[in-house]
Amino acid sequence: MKLAVSGKGGVGKTTVAAAMVRLFSERCRVVYAIDADPDVCLAAALGIPDDITGELRPLVEMREKMAAAGKSGEDSLTGFQPCLRELDEYCIAQRNIRYLRMGGVKKGGSSCYCRENTFLNAVVSSLLLEKQDVVVMDMGAGIEHLSRGTARGVDLMLVVVEPSLNSINTAGLVKRLAAELGIRKIRVIANKIRNELEKEFIISRFSPEEVLGFIRFDEGVWRGAMTGCSLDGSEGKLSSDMREIYERVLKELELK
Amino acid sequence: MKLAVSGKGGVGKTTVAAAMVRLFSERCRVVYAIDADPDVCLAAALGIPDDITGELRPLVEMREKMAAAGKSGEDSLTGFQPCLRELDEYCIAQRNIRYLRMGGVKKGGSSCYCRENTFLNAVVSSLLLEKQDVVVMDMGAGIEHLSRGTARGVDLMLVVVEPSLNSINTAGLVKRLAAELGIRKIRVIANKIRNELEKEFIISRFSPEEVLGFIRFDEGVWRGAMTGCSLDGSEGKLSSDMREIYERVLKELELK
Numbered sequence A, B: 001m002k003l004a005v006s007g008k009g010g011v012g013k014t015t016v017a018a019a020m021v022r023l024f025s026e027r028c029r030v031v032y033a034i035d036a037d038p039d040v041c042l043a044a045a046l047g048i049p050d051d052i053t054g055e056l057r058p059l060v061e062m063r064e065k066m067a068a069a070g071k072s073g074e075d076s077l078t079g080f081q082p083c084l085r086e087l088d089e090y091c092i093a094q095r096n097i098r099y100l101r102m103g104g105v106k107k108g109g110s111s112c113y114c115r116e117n118t119f120l121n122a123v124v125s126s127l128l129l130e131k132q133d134v135v136v137m138d139m140g141a142g143i144e145h146l147s148r149g150t151a152r153g154v155d156l157m158l159v160v161v162e163p164s165l166n167s168i169n170t171a172g173l174v175k176r177l178a179a180e181l182g183i184r185k186i187r188v189i190a191n192k193i194r195n196e197l198e199k200e201f202i203i204s205r206f207s208p209e210e211v212l213g214f215i216r217f218d219e220g221v222w223r224g225a226m227t228g229c230s231l232d233g234s235e236g237k238l239s240s241d242m243r244e245i246y247e248r249v250l251k252e253l254e255l256k
Helices: A013-025 A050-055 A060-068 A084-090 A114-126 A144-148 A165-180 A196-203 A219-227 A240-252 B013-025 B050-055 B060-068 B084-090 B114-126 B144-148 B165-180 B196-205 B219-227 B240-252
Strands: A002-007 A031-036 A092-094 A097-101 A134-139 A156-161 A186-193 A211-216 B002-007 B031-036 B092-094 B097-101 B134-139 B156-161 B186-193 B211-216
Touching: A002 A013, A002 A165, A013 A031, A013 A097, A013 A134, A013 A156, A013 A186, A013 A240, A031 A114, A060 A084, A060 A114, A084 A097, A114 A144, A144 A165, A156 A165, A156 A240, A165 A186, A165 B219, A186 A196, A186 A240, A196 A211, A211 A240, A219 B165, B002 B013, B002 B165, B013 B031, B013 B097, B013 B134, B013 B156, B013 B186, B013 B240, B031 B114, B060 B084, B060 B114, B084 B097, B114 B144, B144 B165, B156 B165, B156 B240, B165 B186, B186 B196, B186 B240, B196 B211, B211 B240
Parallel strands: A002 A134, A002 A156, A031 A097, A031 A134, A156 A186, A186 A211, B002 B134, B002 B156, B031 B097, B031 B134, B156 B186, B186 B211
Antiparallel strands: A092 A097, B092 B097
């Protein structure tokens, strides 16, 4: 099963993605946690120290290795099929979680991340997963990853919103573009909900079946953001809200 | 003078950019307010209704018009010099503010925004402004606009942060990439500050001269986000914090 998490910047995409990775790791053989934003945050949210993430070879280097072996050109991606063992050198393993990052930080003014996005899509599309394996992709903020088609082929797109009109508008665009991309299941998760008024605001904007759940605003998450404490940290724990949403995700994926 | 506002998603880039546009409009002949994110928010923050923004021709269409006139190829951008009147058809005028958007929303899976970013840079770089004119660009979340070089040539890069390690880390990357891009002045604005602890956290992470100021967390901004009320709205007003930061910006630009 393949999931992507998207939404406007700052709504809590990475928090949701990291929670899904952790929860799926309790029942799956392997969970691939993929940072599809060059400004990586998912590793830290999974408790992987910055120095280890900094040394990880980004996935796009596999493409460069292919090019060096004479397999260049976009046509070399047709029928492309990396074996899971090949991926190992681009992974940080943490129990049964495999963390990968799409691309490294480039020099200012050097180039875009088109190549990285294209290659990531080729890898994720071609991955022949075992039935018990899951991929969770933490997408970049905004909508460009959708016009690029990076998450094409995922089974479920989770769109995170907060009680703000801007994040709802972005979610509307994400839904439209994801549907154009052929993604059949697109569901909304509402984060940072402080009261009934904010909950009702969300409810008024979506149909009941598309909202998977509400995550209450957590003062600890705000305070914890200064130390960058992860879900793994002593202060971090997966909320009951997140567990309920996970149960709904399993149902959407017909895993329950 | 040309300014760009950047930072991690959700830190309040657009709020800061809109405030700068409003404040500069009090003293300048014309202020160009440019939305450099396809997921546009700056228009709404300036009080421009969605239906008007929706009908605005994005700037990239000027490029298409050039191509139709036989001026295609990247070399046609060498020596490119649009006159300000040519820009008019891509602007929404609001008193002495001219709002422009880089690109429109594309279909899912259709393409990237490289062309839009390249053209925006060509336009902004070539604009021969009157001494009293200012350009404020609201950049997309994250760092790709920097590796693309969209804001190359601006006089001042404002990096917005909030009291979170992730936003500070992104600011570090923005500073490095903006310097590589040749931007000489890069300054930090701290947003959503609730207490002394959060203020000290920011102070501990930057040198005193690079932090232009602190914007207190505003419950009204949070609540207002549901209605999308702009700075122009009856509930919206520019805070004294924002005015102080504006004074510091004027000093940085040697306009005061």
